[in-house]
Amino acid sequence: MTDRCPGRDAPHLAVIGAGPAGLAAALAAAARGVRVTLLDAEPEAGGQFYRQPAAALRARRPQALHHQWRTFARLRHGLARHIAAGRVRHAREHHVWFAERAPDGGFTVHALTGPGRGDPAEVRADAVLLATGGHETVLPFPGWTLPGVVTAGGAQAMLKAGLVTSGNTAVVAGTGPLLLPVATGLAAAGVDVRALVESADPGALPRQARALAAQPGKLAEGALYAGQLLRHRVRVLTRHTVVEAHGTERLEAVTVAALDAGGRTRPGTARRIACATLAVGHGMLPHTDLADALGCRLAGPAVHADDEQRTDVPGVWAAGECTGVGGAALSLAEGHIAGRSAAARLLGAPPGPDAWPEAARTRARLRAFSAVLDAVYTPPPGWGERVTDATVVCRCEEVTAGAIRASVRELGAGDVRTVKLLTRAGMGWCQGRMCAPAVAGLAGCAFTPSRRPFARPVPLGVLARAGEDAGGDGGRAEDQGEGDGRAAGAGG
Amino acid sequence: MRTPLELADARPGPAFTVTLDGREIEALPGQTVAAALWSAGITSWRGTRGEDRPRGVFCGIGVCFDCLVTLNDRPNQRACLAPLHPGDAIRTQRGTGHDD
Known part of the structure; x- marks a missing residue:
């Protein structure tokens, strides 16, 4: 870490991703005296979980499509306060494609921004905190490329951000806890959800009584969704799967069938359901590209992180779904721990072994719960x-x-x-x-996980010029261009 | 029947006009290209490079690149991310999006 005066030259942390983990991390670090640049691809903070209607749609009740909106309201308020105080800069619509160790020992984060995402932007920082989230997995089946077949998360994202659906009838299918809010959200928005088709048997969950008993909040959430499904008269078919999607130019119907214990479809159970939308998902995968390019060790499909949410590369922390998919509440706990650890270490005061007992307990509990879900919701x-x-x-x-x-x-x-x-x-x-x-x-x-040198497509011209000024006067570092005087390369 | 706009009590400013292959469609302020096309009842706007099969939104969050569209003569824009402005010209895209 470079020598800096306190205040404007406080250590600088780049947090990549403004979902639950990134927001919690940015707030925790900023509150403890670290300057934070929060880079995110979206115009508004929140990530996929707290995705909200575009501002110009002027939604007066954005919470209608959300659970735990109050938590987000608190996070957003905290972010605004830190931004106003100059402790956090929110780099909106910054699509990060690469992060690397700079020659001076810090890091350079490369992003694309501007119309068409063609303009390069670089942020220099003393440390990087990866909160890159994940994306949905969909396993193929005949007809899955037809327009009208969308990922479950995609149907939800279009609804939450654009307040749109594709047609008035839908089937929600696949496996995993995400299917519940997708089905209830579409139904609340006026879509006739003709079936929720879950290939797993959630009836197996009560057998995991101990992990569940520790999660009264999660049980209440499950009961809430069950009630909403009943109210909207959504038929729930467990141990069923979509066998085929039908249509020529677009989706017209799906065939669903029951599964036997061996994973074969039960003869005579196939039924055809007409629908304009099939929202389908089979769980999530962590985004690990930036971590991999930085040299961080992966553990299975996720970024490996220790008890402090540190990766095995000094100066790089990771939190949330990129370290293992476990939901928004777990991401908040991990983000909080990561932000506190990063702040403590950047300010030269390494945390003790029991520095954040409450957050650590929450994290342990939610990880145990997520392991139970993983065992039930398999492909x-x-x-x-x-x-x-x-x-x-x-x-x-x-x-x-x-x-x-x-x-x-x-x-x-x-x-x-x-x-x-x-x-x-x-x-x-x-x-x-x-x-x-x-x-x-x-x-x-x-x-x-595939090894991808860059996390997003990059124009060749941007790639050719990337890092030209690294360690120089920072003339292309955008912090200066935005005139807030917090040039990442200042004094470097 | 309830609409998503009613559910969220959204009161956007007046709709504006954009074109899809020259045909006028209405868009609401704040909508992406994909949201406006869905609102207009359109679900496919790309033909694949190999088999010229129809595609539209799939992941909805900018990861899958299935919803590519030509926007104001710029090919291969992700419709699920691209914001719309009055007068924008959207064109369905076939093949690579470049004239080849």
Whole structure:
């Protein structure tokens, strides 16, 4: 860490992501004397969980689509206070594509901003806190590329931010706790939700009584959703799956069927349900690209973090879904701990072993609960066998399941990377974010996060000039351009 | 029947006009390209490069790149992220979005 005067030259922490984890981290660090730049891709803080209607829609009741809105109101108020006091700068609509260690020992965070996201922006900081969240996984099935088939989180995001739905009828399907708020949200917004199709058996949850008993809030939340589903007359089909989506130019109907214990569809249970929207999801995957590029160790699909939410790279913290998917409440606890740890260490006062007992207890409890959910909400058994050879698996490069199977059976591919080289699966715009788990599953390989040097597509011109001024006068560092006098490279 | 706008008690300013392939559609202030197209009952606006199959919104949060659209002559914009302004010209996109 560089020598700085107190106040305007206080240590500088770049927090990437303004969802629950990033907000909690930014607030905790700023309250303890650290300067924070909070970078986020969206115009408003909140992330996916607290996504709110665009300001110009002037929604007077944004909380109608949310749970725990009061928590967000508190976070947002705290953020505004820190911004007004000059302790936090909120870099809105900053799409971070890379973070790297700078020659002086700090870090440079590279983002794209401006109309069309074509303008480079760099932020220099003494430490980085990754709160990059995650994205939804959808396993393929025949017809899943039809317009009208959207991810469960996507249907929710369009509803929360744009106050729009695609048509007046929907089926919500897949597996996991996210399906509940998606179904109840769509129903409250006037959509006829014709079925909630869950492949798991949530009836197995009560057997995990101890972890559940420690979570009265979570039980109340579950009961609330159950009540709303009843009120909106949403039919809940557990241990069922969507077998196929039908339509030519867009979705017209889905076929759902019951699953037996072995993951096969039960004969005679298939039924066709007409719907304009199918909102489907099979859980979430952490965003690990920035962490991976910084050299942080991953543990399975997530960023490894210690008790203080530190990664194994000095100066880099991580919190929230990127360290393992566990929901907004867990993200808040992890973010709070990460922000406090970062502040303490940046200010030269390493925290003791029991520095934040309450947050640590909350984190432990919520992790135990999340482990219970993970054990129940597993991918629909037998999903791979229901993917026909003609089904497109890689949506970007239009690679079919048949091509992936042929690369394994006929060409001898034994890992996902070889499958990719032989078929182009995972080489398109989304860089495998949508298809990687499915490609691995169909190829019979274990899923491991892909290594992507950059977290987002970057114009070549931006890439060519990136870091030209690193360690120099910071003329391109945007902190100066915004005239707030808190140039990250000042005095460097 | 209740609409999402009613649920959130949204009172946006007056709608404005944009075009989709020359045809006029209305958009509300604050809506993204994708939100305005959904409001107009349109769910697909891209033909894939290989098979020219229809696509629209899939992930809704800028990760999947399925909803690409040409906005004011700029191809490959993510409709779920791109804000709209009065007079904007949206074009459905086929293939790479470049004239090839």
